[in-house]
Amino acid sequence: MTITLSTRLHDVRGSAIRDLLALTARPEVISLAGGLPGTDLLPRERIAQALATAVADPAAVQYGETAGLRPLREVVAEHESERLGRTMAAEAVVVTSGSQQALDLVARALLDPGDPVVVEDPVYVGALQVFQAAGATLHPVPVDADGMAVDVLADRLAAGLRPRLVHTVSSFHNPRGATLSPPRRAYLAELAERYGFLVVEDDPYGLLAFDGHPLPTPVAAHGDRVVRLGSASKVLAPALRVGWLTGPAPLCAAVERLKQCTDLCTSSLTQLVTAELLADHAWFDAHLDRLRAALHDRAGALTGAVAGVFGDAVTCSVPTGGMFCWLEFTDGTRPADLLPTALDHGVGYVPGTAFAVGQDLSAAARLCYASNPPAELHTAVERLGAAWGASAT
Amino acid sequence: MTITLSTRLHDVRGSAIRDLLALTARPEVISLAGGLPGTDLLPRERIAQALATAVADPAAVQYGETAGLRPLREVVAEHESERLGRTMAAEAVVVTSGSQQALDLVARALLDPGDPVVVEDPVYVGALQVFQAAGATLHPVPVDADGMAVDVLADRLAAGLRPRLVHTVSSFHNPRGATLSPPRRAYLAELAERYGFLVVEDDPYGLLAFDGHPLPTPVAAHGDRVVRLGSASKVLAPALRVGWLTGPAPLCAAVERLKQCTDLCTSSLTQLVTAELLADHAWFDAHLDRLRAALHDRAGALTGAVAGVFGDAVTCSVPTGGMFCWLEFTDGTRPADLLPTALDHGVGYVPGTAFAVGQDLSAAARLCYASNPPAELHTAVERLGAAWGASAT
Structure with missing residues (x-):
């Protein structure tokens, strides 16, 4: 056929x-x-424990709100507030089925075919595929040992490039291993303000700084025009399929609307487990x-x-x-x-x-x-x- | 902003x-x-039991293959074979995050903006939203007490309509409650052959025939040009977020490719639980x-x-x-x-x-x-x- x-x-x-x-x-x-x-x-053992606790609640096996269960949105907001150094409300968090879904929904919510998007080179292939599926026109910017070469981006912007989005795996880059340096972070946020694009700060690895190395300060701490994507996959377990995004309210509302027709909601069960583990600060x-x-x-x-x-x-x-x-x-x-x-x-x-x-x-x-x-x-x-x-x- | x-x-x-x-x-x-x-x-209690069993396997908390875990694809193929009256291979099953995701991926895999799609009227709103998000041109066909008015569809086709897809909630319709009659099922499959469209047989309720009523025979039993969507949400629990599609091999391959950039994979944990419960025939x-x-x-x-x-x-x-x-x-x-x-x-x-x-x-x-x-x-x-x-x- x-x-x-x-x-x-x-x-x-x-x-x-x-x-x-x-x-x-x-x-x-x-x-x-x-x-x-x-x-x-x-x-795995702590997850097994949390599963047993979660499933005792009848609501754990039912559909949940599209934007995510309240306890999870609250604890993510709490963690993000700490990272950003400013208070974030639970309403600013949308729970997704892994941060990959957050990326896909952001692209679908914002992009029309042909829209220019800046990607890193080397690129996280999952991001490349998302932007290709959205029909975006890709503009690669090199990544070196200090992360994305923001000065190269600045030159392109000065020369007239007007991207809708700039995607970066800001910390412990996949595949390059690099972390965007603090001055580049501040500069990237400044460029986003000046030229009116959104930074998609894809940050599944940000908490995995080796002992002795401080956690990188998010790009989002330097400005408002940043969508941050986070994930439980690398710090708890991939099979939870729990990720989230935080960003400007109109974007969160659009993502929530699209998520409804994409998969209705993320599993209440794995959301409750994730919420319990992230809220158990001593254990986490x-x-x-x-x-x-x-x-x-x-x-x-x-x-x-x-x-x-x-x-x-x-x-x-x-x-x-x-x-x-x-x-x-x-x-x-x-x-x-x-x-x-x-x-x-x-x-x-x-x-x-x-x-x-x-x-x-x-x-x-x-x-x-x-x-x-x-x-x-x-x-x-x-x-x-x-x-x-x-x-x- | x-x-x-x-x-x-x-x-x-x-x-x-x-x-x-x-x-x-x-x-x-x-x-x-x-x-x-x-x-x-x-x-819930049986799910709690199955969760405890599943999480004992280290692979249960890791990423899994995009198309779904083998044991789940096998048991779904077994159930589908029984419904269809012909043998279906596990390879013909793609596991999704609920059947809503299957619908979204089918639409994204097949449709370009402007492509004509037939929907039922009244329509399952989640399908309407998916086709709108894909930019499809919608052609409604009424639903009466015997399901979609396939004769009305036939008239439209005879008049020149050439849809890419015809979407139907074939059994125990949402919202109309109706079930597509056996002659209409056969006629719909015949029209799909004649005019070269695909039927999307959205069937989350098909197993929920009341006692004394036989299970409806799937439209897919009448022909090959049918994508069937199934779900664990209405027969086990929504929070598993497990659904599936079965259909022509090139479509399954395209859906798998898109699913990879959409959410990488569905939860291994909830897939294992679903597989165990569907395979426990006496209990199920x-x-x-x-x-x-x-x-x-x-x-x-x-x-x-x-x-x-x-x-x-x-x-x-x-x-x-x-x-x-x-x-x-x-x-x-x-x-x-x-x-x-x-x-x-x-x-x-x-x-x-x-x-x-x-x-x-x-x-x-x-x-x-x-x-x-x-x-x-x-x-x-x-x-x-x-x-x-x-x-x-």
């Missing part, structure tokens, strides 16, 4: 990452490819401390092994939080070409080309250190080294 | 129902307005029997009370399953005008006008009997009668 698909679907990049994940799911492969938090680090703080320490260990294990195996043949980002490390080969190795050999040697990663919008990222690769304990990460890098050696001969 | 919204958002009907639900949520109001399954009929069959019997009781209580209070002043649909009863006043009463008085008397419902696309439904109202036990339904109808009497004087 022939089915004609929407023309807009043709513009959505097929996720090379998803195809790759199928390959790296083979049990003999250690995957540094997925953006998965470590399953062993997810607080201790959990975050453990999580940050474990990620710090894993990042150290990965980058240490990379330095030992590859030496000068790669440069490697220095993670200060989050889940990702960005490698660039300096010896002409192209990670996309190396990948089949690497998989044969039992290790997977994502080549930089998968995240490229306009830049040549053929020398780069994203390695996720979050999903595996240090010993596995060592083995993975040894395998990668063996594949690299084999492909060089 | 001024925020310019997507032009397409202007086309989405604000849900009068949602605004109404805020009013009917007042504790002194008995609501016949919402489309909520009775909270007291949801199998007994649960459905109880549910059908309870709904039958409630429908009888409501329609009996309506007949007693209003006599010839209304005609009332005869429910044979599902959750809704459709009232039409024959005495000139306009339910939209009566509503404020009704709310003052402590009862809420949805006026027919909220579901109208092209027809004049100003004499009609949708009453949901699922959410309240018989005694409450009696009281609700008494209050409605008092409001009616008060407004007539």
Whole structure:
């Protein structure tokens, strides 16, 4: 049977990452490819407890309000108020099915086909796909070790670019690992005011600063023209499918209206669990401390092994939080070409080309250190080294 | 701050129902307005048990495949095979966050702005909103006591209408309560073949035939050009946020691709719970029997009370399953005008006008009997009668 698909679907990049994940799911492969938090680090027992408590309430299994359950909106507002240094009301929070849905709804609420949108390069592929599905015209701005090159954006704006949205994974960037520097944050918020665009501050990793590193101050602390997206996936568990957005009231109202026809509401049950865990400050703080320490260990294990195996043949980002490390080969190795050999040697990663919008990222690769304990990460890098050696001969 | 919204958002009907639900949520109001399954009929204890089992598996709290977890796709395929009378593979099932998401993704995957879509009149408002958000051109076809008037559709097709999609709530219609008759089902599938459109068979209520009434045979049993949407919300619990679609392979692939950028995946946890409950045939069959019997009781209580209070002043649909009863006043009463008085008397419902696309439904109202036990339904109808009497004087 022939089915004609929407023309807009043709513009959505097929996720090379998803195809790759199928390959790296083979049990003999250690995957540094997925953006998965470590399953062993997810607080499954505490979640089980909270589920048992939540389900005792009959309302937990019923439909809930589209904008989210009140207790969750309140505790998210409380956490956000703390991050922003100003009081945010529960009404300014809309709960979504993961922050991916928040991004999709923001794009659908604001964009008409052809509208200009600034994305980072390398880009979070899930954002690229959302903006492609919305029919946006993409304008990439490079990301370096200090996050998005806001000066490059400023030049484009001065030259006449008038984006509706500027999307940034501001902290512990996926895939680049970088964090937008404080001066760039302030400058970005200022540009948003001056040129009238909205910043979409996509911040699923912001609480995952390693022990000893302060939490980055949100871009939203510097100005009003910022939509902040948050998520329980990386700090509690992905299967809760709970995320949220906070932003200007008319946008929140539009997102709520669209969410109603998109999935009616997010699960009351997982919202109640998320609310309980986020409101249990003593437990949540201790959990975050453990999580940050474990990620710090894993990042150290990965980058240490990379330095030992590859030496000068790669440069490697220095993670200060989050889940990702960005490698660039300096010896002409192209990670996309190396990948089949690497998989044969039992290790997977994502080549930089998968995240490229306009830049040549053929020398780069994203390695996720979050999903595996240090010993596995060592083995993975040894395998990668063996594949690299084999492909060089 | 001024925020310019997507032009397409202007086309989405604000849900009068949602605004109404805020009013009917007042504790002194008995609501016949919402489309909520009775909270007291949801199998909360069995869900609690299944949750405890599911969360023992570490994978239950992690991300899952976008198309859905294998055990759930398998058991849905098994149930669908039984309904359709032919074998369906698990690969033909895509799991979604409720069937509302399935509808939204189908519309986004298939429609370009301006594409013609046939909707029922009265319409399920959630479908109307989805097609409006997709920018479709809507062509309403009336629904009578035997479901969509397929002969009217045939006339339009003969006159040149070439829809991409024809949407129908085939069984126990929301809001009309009607079920598409067997000859109309066969004819609709035949028309889909002849004119090359897809039928979206939206079927959340199909298993809720009252005791003594056979389950309707799906439209999809009559032909291939049918996408079937199913849901756990009305037979297990809304808070699982689990639905699914089955249909032609290219459509399933497109929906899966879009779902990835929409919310990545549905909760692994609630998918595992749904899979366990649907696969526990002895329990599920007994649960459905109880549910059908309870709904039958409630429908009888409501329609009996309506007949007693209003006599010839209304005609009332005869429910044979599902959750809704459709009232039409024959005495000139306009339910939209009566509503404020009704709310003052402590009862809420949805006026027919909220579901109208092209027809004049100003004499009609949708009453949901699922959410309240018989005694409450009696009281609700008494209050409605008092409001009616008060407004007539």
